[in-house]
Amino acid sequence: MSVQRLNLMGAVYAMACIVAGTAIAEERDKLLSEPGVYGNFSAFQIYHDWWNMDKAVRLAAISEAKAVFDKYRDKLAIDTFLLRGLSDHADVMVRVHARELGDIQSFLVDLLATGVGKHLNTTLVLNGMTKKANYVPAFPDALKNDLKAPSDPGPDTYAIVIPIRKDAEWWGLDQDKRTALMQEHTEAALPYLKTVKRKLYHSSGLDDVDFITYFETSRMDDFHQLIIALEKVKENKHNRRFGHPTLIGTVRSWDELFGTLGR
Amino acid sequence: MSVQRLNLMGAVYAMACIVAGTAIAEERDKLLSEPGVYGNFSAFQIYHDWWNMDKAVRLAAISEAKAVFDKYRDKLAIDTFLLRGLSDHADVMVRVHARELGDIQSFLVDLLATGVGKHLNTTLVLNGMTKKANYVPAFPDALKNDLKAPSDPGPDTYAIVIPIRKDAEWWGLDQDKRTALMQEHTEAALPYLKTVKRKLYHSSGLDDVDFITYFETSRMDDFHQLIIALEKVKENKHNRRFGHPTLIGTVRSWDELFGTLGR
Amino acid sequence: MSVQRLNLMGAVYAMACIVAGTAIAEERDKLLSEPGVYGNFSAFQIYHDWWNMDKAVRLAAISEAKAVFDKYRDKLAIDTFLLRGLSDHADVMVRVHARELGDIQSFLVDLLATGVGKHLNTTLVLNGMTKKANYVPAFPDALKNDLKAPSDPGPDTYAIVIPIRKDAEWWGLDQDKRTALMQEHTEAALPYLKTVKRKLYHSSGLDDVDFITYFETSRMDDFHQLIIALEKVKENKHNRRFGHPTLIGTVRSWDELFGTLGR
Amino acid sequence: MSVQRLNLMGAVYAMACIVAGTAIAEERDKLLSEPGVYGNFSAFQIYHDWWNMDKAVRLAAISEAKAVFDKYRDKLAIDTFLLRGLSDHADVMVRVHARELGDIQSFLVDLLATGVGKHLNTTLVLNGMTKKANYVPAFPDALKNDLKAPSDPGPDTYAIVIPIRKDAEWWGLDQDKRTALMQEHTEAALPYLKTVKRKLYHSSGLDDVDFITYFETSRMDDFHQLIIALEKVKENKHNRRFGHPTLIGTVRSWDELFGTLGR
């Protein structure tokens, strides 16, 4: 094959990659912003014997796991986190978004079958789904407007996951009363809109909690103040379980995470 | 032996298999629909060392386990599920129906004695039995009629098990009050009759809960909405334990499941 | 030695065995029926590594354990159960009756020092003692009479152990109020007297519960109905802990149990 | 050296030992009776791999541990117990008294560094201190006098440890109300003064409970009746945690205990 032709093919391939990459990025944006998407949070503890393996074996295992991540890139939005040092009973966490829970399972089953996965102990699994806002449509216009304020741009350092289970009384309240309580909750959270990003997953029946609340921030002091603000509103009395566990870690790319695992 | 005779024997054997298969299928249908049948849900976590065994050894172990499944096919109705990725502390689940709890135990003891079973850690056992409907006979005719609507045909993707324990107050209510509460519960569940199949097992004394509720669906969003609907009715206040754990997985044939275990 | 003499000695030895056997059987009957006897329920999980041992080693270990059972036969009443498949976190259970708790400990320490015992993880220990009936003397004569009805003869298949802890309010009630509540409890249980045998052990201070209730039956459906009947009486509101765990298994002789362990 | 001289030296050494022994015995008596002494209860489970070690290795390990016991004999009062068979999740227990908690830690750190200690899993640690009686000075003289009745002499067979945590309401009561409740408690316990010895440790802040109650008896039936008597008094309603775990075992000398561990 001539060099020109090879070059041409390379260019076409590169363009295809860019196009594919764009499509992947677009689908990822949709998965992370649309309602009706499933989200899975899986926390793993690395088995003690991993660290006693040869470095070469570990590096091969990591490559195998990376290939699984790549295989599912166009269908799933996958994020990875380093929990070690900040959470107990968990070293790493994976967050997976997909349109079908079955696709999430396929990815995790494949991941756990790799040389890395065989050394991972799944210590927590939370499943949820995104939905249109329940209470916001009934909020006053001023509040609705405040909620549209953009959060600070740029990447965030920390991620926190707090599972929540409501008491039976909460679910027995009529929609108006719950809306009023959620309005107080939302107003208390307003001052932290800019520096703490939030994402809500509905969980009833999909695991043992009702909600998974996910936070991203570079300002842990602001996040702490936000949680105190939310503890002070009346709706907090209906939280039968709040955290327990609270998962806290740092946002890491796959490569950073695997770098930590491989050394 | 002549070829004709061999062929004839093969045909007879095939017919016997079909007849036997029909009998097995009929008995399975009865076990899955009649009252007075025992149901056992056993969740297993695969010991870490399984994955380090030679593939040939694992395949031999899987064949041994399959033989146990076959041995009990005519007496028990056995279903298998993949929980890994969607539930924590459990990789696979077996659901067994039989007319005697002792037969279920024999099967499970045999299964755990195989090369596969020796690598299974039993993380949860739930025992229950099917009974005639407690409250439905006292429901209004219109509701009784609604309950007869057929559910969507075809295989379902997901299975969910939620164990439930009632509080002492619930059991102290008289039958009329419980019927009224269960009527509200049933009406709330009506919109999901078509897409979410339910099966109820009574458990008091057979394990630490009062009921095992089993769900099958291809629509996890509908299932999630059903659970929210059930959280909103007054009967929910008498649920001392709801889930904890909630087991969630996908319906898998033995071969699919073992395929996953063998790779 | 002459053949006649050997035969004579054999006959004498056989008679001595019968006499000894009778004495053992009589003492066993007393231990199982008299008040003032201690009962211990120990549930064990077999360590994973047991199954990887050579069959010959396992058989030798089982013989060693059998010898311990034999050594204590004249002093203790020992029963054995297979829990595997019907209970989680327990494979086998031993129930031991003795006039002194120290003798029970000696037996269990000896058993755990055998080749079998070294592979047993003790997952639950319950200690109790039998006492004269607390409330029956104050029951109406008709009820006292009903309680004398004999239960169905013959061996039972299933055994269930349910530990119970009462709340502080129960213990604060005066004897008359507790008698009235226990009369309602007893009347609710009457229909199941024939098919479900019960035995009560008092536990306060001897472990973390107040009572150990032990059941034997061949009719698990009747047992289930009995528990529902007991959940419906007012005394149930004073059960702070009921089960948790409920241990359920089948009654097995030592040989059957060891046969299962040896294969 | 002449034989006489050797004999003389031997006699002097023996006398020194007796003197030292007497001093040790006197200090032990003080540690076990005076207020202001710290008490630590440590329960250990023997790791599964201990039993697979060579007997010679185990005997050497036991000698090493004995030397640690000897090293601390003059400073600490150390008692040992066999829990195996009567308690779950614990095989042996050590009770240590000292004037400083740091000395108790030094002993336990040394013990756990021996060949035995490396195979011990610490399943429970309770720390407390002895104090002068809180409520007795305000009791009526007759009751004070009753409390002086000597308990039965001679060694006791059984030891039981029950940790207790009071509720917030208890601590909020004024001293008079608590004294009245403790008087009822004490009167209920009087009939068991002779056969059940009690020792109280105050724990608030030193671990997760408020009190450690330690009992010694040869009459487990009397002990059981004592606990029922204490469950019936009003003060029992303020026990947020009672036991959980209850540790029960037999009093054993070091040599007996190590004999059991070595076989």
Added chain:
Amino acid sequence: MSVQRLNLMGAVYAMACIVAGTAIAEERDKLLSEPGVYGNFSAFQIYHDWWNMDKAVRLAAISEAKAVFDKYRDKLAIDTFLLRGLSDHADVMVRVHARELGDIQSFLVDLLATGVGKHLNTTLVLNGMTKKANYVPAFPDALKNDLKAPSDPGPDTYAIVIPIRKDAEWWGLDQDKRTALMQEHTEAALPYLKTVKRKLYHSSGLDDVDFITYFETSRMDDFHQLIIALEKVKENKHNRRFGHPTLIGTVRSWDELFGTLGR
């Protein structure tokens, strides 16, 4: 290179070390006294297999860990504690202060990657931050003055960590009511100001508790009395979780701690 020059360089280097040491000490003082600093408490249990390793291997592992401590000395304030013997499920504890939680994670991830860290099981992680006093500004001047009394100088022997979670009602109280309750709390603690040092970390959202209370003392009896005093005030009724676990140990330098680990 001439000897004089080498000497000069040595002197400069020594001076640089002193200067650096001073800077490190100054930064450490700030980290331990300023508001807005993050504190992490990590408790570790040493895996059983550590003790079976060659002493030389363990010493090399300890050197590796020491190097990690040194690497972070200028950025973090790190303190180490020996919990073994006084706490269950934890042998050692590390307390780390930093201006960013991410720096704490980096240190712990590096530590856990060493030859020592590979044998540490993280049994508890608590994260908190220091803040300006919430309620003191509203206290009466006399009380504010009392709070300024210096504590006893000199090193303390014992350290205790008690995590606290408040109930929803506490957070629902207005600031005045909480101030009044905290004033009663503070007055109760006054008598122990001299002998028991306290440090408060705010935790809401950073783990599963609201506060981490850290104590240092040489007088465990005073500390015990302080906790009883705090149990008696009304604010105690709002403590939904107090301890559970309570971590108790002795303050040890790195070298002492590693000396214990290496023997």
